[in-house]
Amino acid sequence: MTIPFCIGESRPQPLTPTHAVILYEGADRAIATLHRVRCDDKSTPTILAGKPLTLGMSRRILRALSRNGTGGSFLPACVLMASGDALMWYEPPMMRHLGFKQSTHAPARSAGTFAARVPTPGVIFLVDGARWLVMAYRGDGRPTPDAPTLNTYEDGSICAGNVKTPASTAAERIQAWSDAFWRSNFTHANYDGVVDYQGDAATLWQDARDGRFGERFPDHVLKPYDRTVGQYLETLRKA
Numbered sequence: 001m002t003i004p005f006c007i008g009e010s011r012p013q014p015l016t017p018t019h020a021v022i023l024y025e026g027a028d029r030a031i032a033t034l035h036r037v038r039c040d041d042k043s044t045p046t047i048l049a050g051k052p053l054t055l056g057m058s059r060r061i062l063r064a065l066s067r068n069g070t071g072g073s074f075l076p077a078c079v080l081m082a083s084g085d086a087l088m089w090y091e092p093p094m095m096r097h098l099g100f101k102q103s104t105h106a107p108a109r110s111a112g113t114f115a116a117r118v119p120t121p122g123v124i125f126l127v128d129g130a131r132w133l134v135m136a137y138r139g140d141g142r143p144t145p146d147a148p149t150l151n152t153y154e155d156g157s158i159c160a161g162n163v164k165t166p167a168s169t170a171a172e173r174i175q176a177w178s179d180a181f182w183r184s185n186f187t188h189a190n191y192d193g194v195v196d197y198q199g200d201a202a203t204l205w206q207d208a209r210d211g212r213f214g215e216r217f218p219d220h221v222l223k224p225y226d227r228t229v230g231q232y233l234e235t236l237r238k239a
Contacts, residue, residue: 010119010153012048017045021053021061076174080229081202085130088233089174090137093122095215100205110188118208124229125175127237132158132165134181135232138219181193194223 017037023231034057035050062085081088097117104111121136133156152158158181166181186205194201197218204221207213225232 005216007058019061020047020050022047022050024217064125078174080124080200081233086126087227088124088126090124091120091178092116093118093217098122098205099185101185101187106188108188108191109190109200109202111186111205114209116209118205119213120221121127121217121219125177125181126233128235132177133236134158135225136222138222152194161188196223197221 016039020035020037022033022035024033029167032053033050034053036048038048039045063083076089077081078089079087080090080093095117097115099115100111100113102113122139123136124137125134126133126135129177134152135156165177189201192200195204197204199206208217
């Protein structure tokens with residue numbers, strides 16, 4: 001069987017100026033305005049009257065820029081969402097070697113200082129600009145943004161502390177972001193009621209160290225959030 005094919009050069013379409021952003025800066029504040037651009041018969045652009053640049057407008061600009069066909073990469077199967085600077089992926093339940101360190105800031109919510117191989121739940125990571133979040137999920141069911149790990153806040157945000165994070169959110173950096181989280185020193189829970197477990201998260205990880213759960217994380221202690229991943233993403237985009 002003969003399969004015909006051809007190799008051609010892809011020529012980019014010409015670009016036309018449509019909008020302009022003007023930034024006004026002072027000693028203690030800054031504002032930006034968005035302006036339409038009109039071109040005459042000779043393609044000479046003129047900046048028209050503008051209006052204050054809102055957060056929604058900024059996101060539309062970023063989405064337009066993210067459509068640039070300047071190249072790409074294959075996405076691994078663990079990626080759930082990739083859009084501009086935002087990347088979401090999941091990691092299945094597994095045994096991990098974690099390090100814990102006694103907290104002087106919140107000793108009552110600390111598991112103490114030890115290192116152990118313990119079962120961890122399935123987790124979903126989201127990196128979006130300056131935001132870094134982790135959520136736990138039960139098996140392959142509904143994800144829950146109440147991850148039972150220490151050093152995380154109630155909304156799923158990760159307390160980075162002095163952890164050195166990767167420079168980009170590209171898919172090839174997934175392992176680097178994962179290592180930055182799992183290889184950090186887990187010091188204390190950032191709030192009470194992380195899990196439905198007597199003694200909360202600190203006792204949970206002490207019991208995991210002692211082998212109480214075997215090699216399977218006890219999914220029943222996870223607290224449901226009653227939202228899908230898509231609904232949670234929509235909430236974050238509106239924040």
